Amino acid sequence: MNGKLRVDLHGAPQTMLATLYGRALDADAPDSLLHDRWARDVVDRIDHDWSTTGITADTAPSVALRARHFDVWAGSFLAAHPDAVVLHLGCGLDSRYFRIGPGPGVxxxxxxxxxxxxxRQRFYPSGGRYHVVASSVTDPAWLADVPAGRPTLMIGEGLTMYLTEADGAALLRRIVEQFPSGELQFDAFSRFGIKTQWVNRVVRRSGSTLYWGIDGPDDILAAVPGTRLVQWVPVFEAELFRQLPRRYRVMAAVLDRVRGVRTMAQFHRYSF
Ligand SMILES: C[S@@+](CC[C@H](N)C(=O)[O-])C[C@H]1O[C@@H](n2cnc3c(N)ncnc32)[C@H](O)[C@@H]1O
Structure with missing residues (x-):
């Protein structure tokens, strides 16, 4: 007994251990991008062979970059809407709520x-205006308990690819229909990225399957009436790459020139 919590997860839920570990490794690095001390603390409290996640110190910056990217986008929405409702879907053990520290109106x-x-409740107890919902995001029932009538931000980091196209599009439509205004912020893999999912170590090792391929904003604008594009960025073109060590910048610049690979992973942001 080492006093740590044993976790036994398989498939899509297991993949959140990999991203959690990536953020913990980033927090250890002298040039950390995210400084996620919560991730480091939670990793230290879980009994798990972290080497099986497929994430290493070399790949951790890409995990931290994605998390930081959504912290920045979410922060900009909350700055404009201090009374917002945030739906952080497929949250895993991510500490975004604590990193951002939203104001008292959120x-x-x-x-x-x-x-x-x-x-999650073992590490981050909920209470007050911070709620944890135990449900598949595709089950319409949980949304009934969320206050409607306020600007609403949906964040889906590392989520859409685990949903089927029908379930994912229905989820986005449900949010746009239920709330008066807001934003949808998520990352996506292209159809090519879904076809070549066997190269993704985290997915392979967890035994999960990726389904929904999104090639660009047109797919979303057609599937989710009422959405307007705010920003679409292939991951390799993300602003934050500039803050990574040179070898990552060079790698991103090279991959960004390879047809098909450039849009394999993308960041999407829409208003409604
Ligand atoms: C790659 S992890 C990302 C976790 C977190 N967003 C992060 O960045 O660390 C994918 C997460 O999506 C969750 N997920 C996938 N499909 C889901 C569904 N239908 N309903 C709820 N959660 C889902 C998994 O359980 C897992 O926590």
Whole structure:
């Protein structure tokens, strides 16, 4: 017994251990991008062979970059809407709520499958305006308890690819229909990225399957009436790459020139 919590997750829920570990490794680095001390603390409290996640110190910056990217986008929405509702879907054990520290007018919902949500409560107890919801994001029932009538931000980091196209598009439509205004912020893999998912170590090792390929904003604008594009960025062109060590910048610049690979992973932001 080492006093640590044993976790037994498989498939999509297991992948959040990999991203958590990536943020912890980034926090250890002298040139950390995210400074996620919560990730380091939670990793230290879980009994797990972290080497099996497929994430190493070399790949951790890409995890931290994605997390930081959504912290920046979410922060800009909250600065303009201090009374917002935030739907942080497929939250895993991410500490975004604590990193951002939203103001007192914000209601924040962290949503993930019941086994992940239960684990989450052990490390980040909910209360006040911070809520943890144990449900599949595609089950329409949980949305009934969320206050409607306020600007609403949906964040889906590392989520859409685990949903089927039908379920994912229905989820986005439901949010746009239920709330008066807001934003959808998420990352996506292209159809090519879905086809070549076997190269993704985290996905392979967790035994999960990726389904929904999104090639660009047109796919979303057509599938989700009422959305307007705010920004679309292939990950390799993300502003934050400039803050990574030179070898990552060079790698991103090279991959960005390879047809198909350039748009394999993308950041999407829409208003409604
Ligand atoms: C790659 S992890 C990302 C976790 C977190 N966003 C992060 O960046 O660390 C994918 C997450 O999506 C969750 N997920 C996938 N499909 C889901 C669904 N239908 N409902 C709820 N959560 C889901 C998984 O349980 C897992 O926590």
């Amino acid at each position: 209601d924040w919902y962290d949503v993930d499958y019941p086994d992940v949500a239960e684990l």
